[in-house]
Amino acid sequence: MWSALKRLYHQLGSPKWFYEITSRWSPWFLWIGSTLMIIGVVWGLAFAPADYLQGNSFRIIYVHVPAALLSQSAYIMMAVAGLVGLVWNMKMSFVVGKTIAPIGASLAIIALVTGAIWGKPTWGTWWVWDARLTSMLILLFLYMGVMAIYNAIESEEMANKAAAVLALVGSINIPIIKYSVEWWNTLHQPATITLTKKPTMAPEMFIPLVLTIIGLYCWFAVWVFARTRNEILWRERRTKWVKSLLNTGANH
């Protein structure tokens, strides 16, 4: 078991191996993710019962909740990738960290925009300085910082490490920011899903939500793989395997 894990780790460190294995995995994730997404969204939008308080406007959660959830876990993934890169100096880990940043930022934007659209009919206003909205906005700022540092530093190696340090510092501060903002002001409803408690939602509303969440995770994987493979091709553009890959691709 241990040696298999170790081998996997070393294989993951190889850009060529990563490129090849993810090009085989991507279609699977894409199909599973799309199937779950279609079932979840159609079920949620067309068949789930309307909420007795919010009516049909609650249905935006099938986009909002997965995006919000994923943008938060993406930050943690980015920080972990940065930590692995800093500690073991693993190149591929930096590449993955770099590709996650803009994806996580776009998910945070989706969560904020859908939240605002939902807030208008429900709270009667597009934006309130509520704790969870605010901490989502701050999460977006943290993503922007990481992306800005990639843009500002020309040396690739230095940019990787600097962004990894920043992502780690941010990940330590996220819980502190989250709780301080929560004590500061709370209007948002409590978390929809907690792992420890039974869901407070009706199952016919809840199951499609779970499907869309898993579906979005799969799409996220496809998205990260695609961007990482692009980045690998760019970084390894002078190596033999990339040149031969691109030449055979051109002959087709």
Next chain:
Amino acid sequence: MAQTFSLMAIFKRDLLIAFRNRGELLNPLMFFLMVASLFPLAVTPDPKFLGLIAPGIIWVGALLATLLSLDLMFKSDFEDGSLEQMLLQPQPTLLFVMVKTLLHWLMAGLPLTLMAPVLGVMLALPEGGYWPLVFSLLLGTPTLSLLGAIGAALTVGLKKGGMLMPLLILPLYIPVLIFAASSVQAGVDGNSYTGHLAFLGAYLALMLVLAPVASAASLKISIAR
């Protein structure tokens, strides 16, 4: 022994440099004063209304002034090459960064703390707000210096570092801002503010342990080019 000696030498040298360029030392303070005086001009000179927003204005002003002064932390040492030499010395980078952070707080955080009550008077801060204002600045500005050191270390070699720094550091300042400003508000309302101060102290203790590690690592990354 030699380690403490060289750190003391750096400490003395930096203080000396700072007091020979007093203008640079005054800049953040002038900035603080100006930002605070813009609000009555822009919003209203009515003391009742100013008193309501004074805690927030003073704290945002202190935060921005600190941010502005972070550029001084490593920049001039980097430009004349002495930063590299100091990092080559046998003492741990961690201690070096802590000395630099302490110096930054002495030159920015402490003067801002001492000046804040004056701004409180100008902005008609109600009576109960002064002690929590001073205490919150005393406990909060070291945290600002500690977190700021990370940003200063990350951007030290960059030409566009000045614009980048707020983007990196401001989100991390939010917990300090929330608890500090609300402690002053609690004091104004006549409530107990020790809970807010306790949080500021806890955050300071945590960052005292963690932030220098991150700034030392960032400094090494920035210098390694």
